Amino acid sequence: MTQGLNPGLTFDTLIVGASNRLAVTAARAVAENPGEAYNPLFISGRTGLGKTHVITAIGNRANELQPSSVVEYVTLDELLQRYHASVSSGELAEFRSQLSASDVLLIDDIQFLVHRKELQSELLRVVTQFQREGRQLVLTGDCPPADLSELDEQLLNCLNQGVAVEIGVPEFETRQAILERRTGERGSEFADGVLEAVAEYEVRNVRELLGILNRVIAFQEVSDTRLTPAAARALVTGDAPAAGAAGAEATVPLEPAEAAEDEFGDFLSDITLTVTQQVEAWNERIGKMVQVWSERGYTTTRLERLLEEQAGTDPAAAVAEFQNAVTQLQRLEREMAELDPVAARNPVFRDPDRLEEAVGIVTQMKSGLEPPPGPDEAFSLETFLAGESTKMAVGAAQAVIQEPGARYNPLVLVGPSGVGKTHLLHAVGRGLQIEGELVVACLSAQTFIEELVEAIEKDRVGVWRARYRCASAFMLDDVHEISSRDRVQQELLELIQLFCEEGRQLVVTSNVAPQEIEGLGEDLAGRLAAGLVASLGSPDRELRRAIVLMHLTHRVGSSDEALADYLAQQSAESVRTVLGTLERVLSGAEAVGTAPSVDVAKRLLERPVATEAPVFSGRETGTPVPLSGVNSREKMVWDWIDPEERLVEDAT
């Protein structure tokens, strides 16, 4: 569908020469790929050089290739009339809608936009919309966009995002070709050399040339003889011979014009088009970025400056820098939205030129958060007695303290209850606090769950999350307790991903290897197993003896080696069992008012099973651990003291 197009003005009827080759090549590209090649295409040239022919040819060709496309040709004058009519009738919306309805919009002679600010605004809207929607816009003017006086700067920028091509004054060969074609169309014939003679005259535009041709044709028609080249030359230059004397100089030969092909000119035109296409691709890309990011509410001043600059900036680097800044702003805005949704609306998060300011705001907000729970000071690596079964885990813990986030991340300490995982976890945390001066978050999985539930209830998940994400290292005890808790696992997974990506240390404990935890998501288990899984096994006899001796010294100030040997002989699956047995001996000795000894231990531990009073136990493993600050609920359950002993104690 075409509107306002003269079907006679096509590429086939266009004479192409060096003066218009670039413009015609660009026009063909646009007609064959509307919205893709150059958008907008601006064709400039003085009056009468064929701008209207080229722009109309675009429309006809586009319509020929895509008959369903809507092609509209309009002169600025017509556009102005329609605009005024719509304003006076209050139908501006209708005007806009009509103007935006075409797939290819051709606007001729836009030099008349000068002093028409309102129409410039309308045109700016149209150019922006067409570029955004990939529809083709072609404009013509009597000079390049930059030379159009009093043109709106934004409109000029938009026009500069496309390609501007110029049609020049036709050179001799083109003039001759135009004359030959028109002569043929008119059914006229001239003697050899006449048209060449006419073509020698350097006209200002094609219209002038056609006017001269008309004169020559008319002169010959009223003459008795055929016009000679010399007579034609004289006629063209104004020194016209009298009618009927057309053949006066028929004997004067005309030097044939050298049919020199302008190969270099053709080459230059092609190269110019290619370079323009490549260079303008950048402008187009930057223009699109401006459009996309400004629509998303971002300040694009930096990119706009890039379009205006003529030298000094590598666009690839500048564009990459802009995109990087936007990515960072998006992350900061997300973080801020979690902490304070209102503050996240600050325009600073949408201005790449204010990235540092945005970083400062988020940092300040985070610094006001309550610090995460840290490791218990009572635990240290020095008080952790290592044996063969814990050697690897202790080595890994030391490595983590020395190089947090670098060697084993995450570190997963695995072992049955009571083998010292919690101790080692807190010890690593303390080590990182002291050695690396890091902010260490250390808590049990149970606390993690409870805090998250509370945060969800109070709609403070963002703040809760930020509290842990601010930490430099994260320690979680008994990770197996989050099995089958999808939301908790999701939060933990995100936390682990963040920490691993940023090289921040993670340490967790579990009673079994991550992949063996029932109800633990595959992603999470995989993430945990991707670090180092270090096992802590049951204490061997040497370790049991060392534990007993250390605690005897600590509790009663004695180092009864015989008692230590005796207790070390008792099988125990965990350190906690060893300590529980020792605690029974110490309590028994205290009850009868004697020092702990092998005899007391034997009396308590080797009593016939039948006479032994029943033991009440909250959980199988467990004896009070004489150390403060253990948060895990599991650790707070213990075997009750032998009731018989308690009765004796009461009787006394």
Added chain:
Amino acid sequence: MSLVNFTTREITCKIVYYGPGRSGKTTNLHYIFRRVPEQRRGRMVSLATQTDRTLFFDFLPLELGSISGFMTRFQLYTVPGQVYYNATRKLVLQGADGVVFVADSQTRQLDENIASLQNLQANLLEYGVDVRGMPLVFQYNKQGLPPELVMAHGELDEALNFRDAPSFAADALSGTGVFETLKGVSELVLRRLSEEHPG
């Protein structure tokens, strides 16, 4: 050499005419020299022997003026085709943005064409350049000779141009195909501009 310098807004293309001895590389440059307006071309430097064989190289600088704000320059070089000038060929090839392989269409010159093409690949490899990544066009020169003496365009394509690069039939003495070849390689080179800085 940088093809595009955004800071100084310059585009400089170095195009090397490569091929066996007597295939017509220098003739290409002479033809271009004659057709370029004086103000657009620099002095053509030719170091040749008394028998007109290129001893060192030919150099023709072209100033295309400002295009889209970029001062655009082309530098056309030829290499000496004779086998014993390989060091010179390598030197000229250094930093090339595009190569025109000028093949001699005469049937009896096919082996020389193949040897020269292999030499081009080897020399590029020494600079760490894979010929597949280098803008390359073929020019089958001397197509003006009697048909019984020359291989046809298609035959030469089959024998030499197995990567399907653009190829042009030419007769450099008369100028046929000379500018088409130059345009072909120039467009390949310039299109890399957007590939190197993907849009």
